[in-house]
Amino acid sequence: MAVTARAAVLTQMGSQTPYADSRPLTIREVTLDEPGRGEVRVGIKAAGLCHSDLSVINGDRPRPMPMALGHEAAGVVEAIGEDVTDLEVGDHVVMVFMPSCGHCVPCAEGRPALCEKGAAANGEGRLLSGRRAFVCEDGEVLHHHLGCSAFATRAVVSRRSLIKIDKDLPFEHAALFGCAVLTGVGAVVNTAGLKAGQSAVVIGLGGVGLAAVLGALACGASPVIAVDLNPDKLALAATLGAVHTINAADPDAIEQVKALTGGGADFAFEMAGSARALEAAWKMTRRGGTTVTAGLPPPEAALAVNIVSLVAEERTLKGSYIGTCVPSRDIPRFIRLFKDGRLPVDRLLSGTLTLDQINPAFDALADGMAVRQIIRF
Structure with missing residues (x-):
């Protein structure tokens, strides 16, 4: 009925x-x-x-x-x-x-x-x-x-x-x-495969972006840098454990990340759904590093990538949908981390x-x- x-x-x-x-x-x-x-x-x-x-x-x-x-x-x-x-x-x-x-x-x-x-x-x-x-x-x-x-x-x-x-x-x-946890934590754990001691910058501190911050911290990333336009979200990221926070409106935001990471982050995560944010994430990534995007901008949004840098610097640009997760495997894992106080x-x-x-x-x-x-x- x-x-x-x-x-x-x-x-x-x-x-x-x-x-x-x-x-x-x-x-x-x-x-x-x-x-x-x-x-x-x-x-x-x-x-x-x-x-x-x-x-x-x-x-x-x-x-x-x-x-x-x-x-x-x-x-x-x-x-x-x-x-x-x-x-x-x-x-x-x-x-x-x-x-x-x-x-x-x-x-x-x-x-x-x-x-x-x-x-x-x-x-x-x-x-x-x-x-x-x-x-x-x-x-x-x-x-x-x-x-x-x-x-x-x-x-x-x-x-x-x-x-x-x-x-x-x-x-x-x-x-x-x-959604938020699968996408954000999954992008760090599965798509990027981040390891303890590697540096991470997260651009865009909505639910998915802050979940990525938590995922990077749970993996032992160092330093973890959070970037956003909203001061309140930057403050929240700091209370969660992000060591550095940077306002995306700062004209030297990219140079700040490079200075804090010795030339660029091992992993840069774009979670804002913005082509401009993805461009910034690409520039914040070190030689040999990986830029991951889980944002969903309008379909017409595009990114111009310097092909010489992609090749000569062995850079990687990866998309991440649902955090490359296997939900039946990852949701129970992430819930256990939450119950243990680590997420x-x-x-x-x-x-x-x-x-x-x-x-x-x-x-x-x-x-x-x-x-x-x-x-x-």
């Missing part, structure tokens, strides 16, 4: 700020189909606001409309579909925004973040099965956001979008592991809110005033 939910629905991209006035997201009553083969219905308990959501609202990341937005969440299994044998009603789960089919070439190579079928389904706004499970009260069918649509009281998702977690982890903390991701929380407060909350995110705001259901 179908059930109902309240969901934040985006019908048109490109609304003007402030969103508190333009209200791009409307809270609508929706009906959910029963979970089909390989699918699960989740009662969502906490969901984080991320720049990947904002980039759909402002049109930087075009998606099919109308869409039930949200992709970083944790909740409780309410119902399971056919062929789901490893989850039970009442289990606690974290959502992952790239479902993996397990059969395509990237999946077979152990790179589920690059799943071909998952990428196609996400781009089309459908579940991994190819269907859409949300229907509005007027009969309009909604697209899914990254297979999750987490700004809702409940959602139907692919089993392959879920990771089971221990029930003692608070939902507002658990939600962070589905204090709870420090990234800027506050909690209700679903009805979602539009002004995106103003705070767009203005750089918040790191991770969590909707509690």
Whole structure:
């Protein structure tokens, strides 16, 4: 039997700020189909606001409309579909925004973040099965956001979008592991393979960037340098353990990093989603070093790289999607680090809110005033 939910629905991209006035997201009553083969219905308990959501609202990341937005969440299994044998009603789960089919070439190579079928389904706004499970009260069918649509009281998702977690982890903390932690910590641990004693600079101190700072510290990087335009975020990075903080607006920011690292960082992580920030990260990287980007700027953004430097200095430029993670392996690992006190991701929380407060909350995110705001259901 179908059930109902309240969901934040985006019908048109490109609304003007402030969103508190333009209200791009409307809270609508929706009906959910029963979970089909390989699918699960989740009662969502906490969901984080991320720049990947904002980039759909402002049109930087075009998606099919109308869409039930949200992709970083944790909740409780309410119902399971056919062929789901490893989850039970009442289990606690974290959502992952790239479902993996397990059969395509990237999946077979152990790179589920690059799943071909998952990428196609996400781009089309459908579940991994190819269907859409949300229907509005007027009969309009909604697209899914990254297979999750987490700004809702409940959602139907692919089993392959879920990771089971221990029930003692608070939902507002658990939600962070589905995006901010996977992407930020994963970029350091998996994409870069940073080793103890190597230097790291992180540009862009949103949820993902600060998670990268935490990941670099957990790996024993030295020094860890944090770069951002917002003094409050720089102060937070310092309290987390970043040894040096630099305002990105300083005209000598690049030279400061070079001076602190003896010519450039071993690893520079661009987490701002800006071509200008990536250019700065490239210039902050030493000869023989690696520049990693996990930011998602508008599709037309481009970077000009000096090919001679790339070759003669043996430089590396790497993209990182979902932190090159294997979620079923990495989420439990990162949670253990959190419980051991070595990855204090709870420090990234800027506050909690209700679903009805979602539009002004995106103003705070767009203005750089918040790191991770969590909707509690």
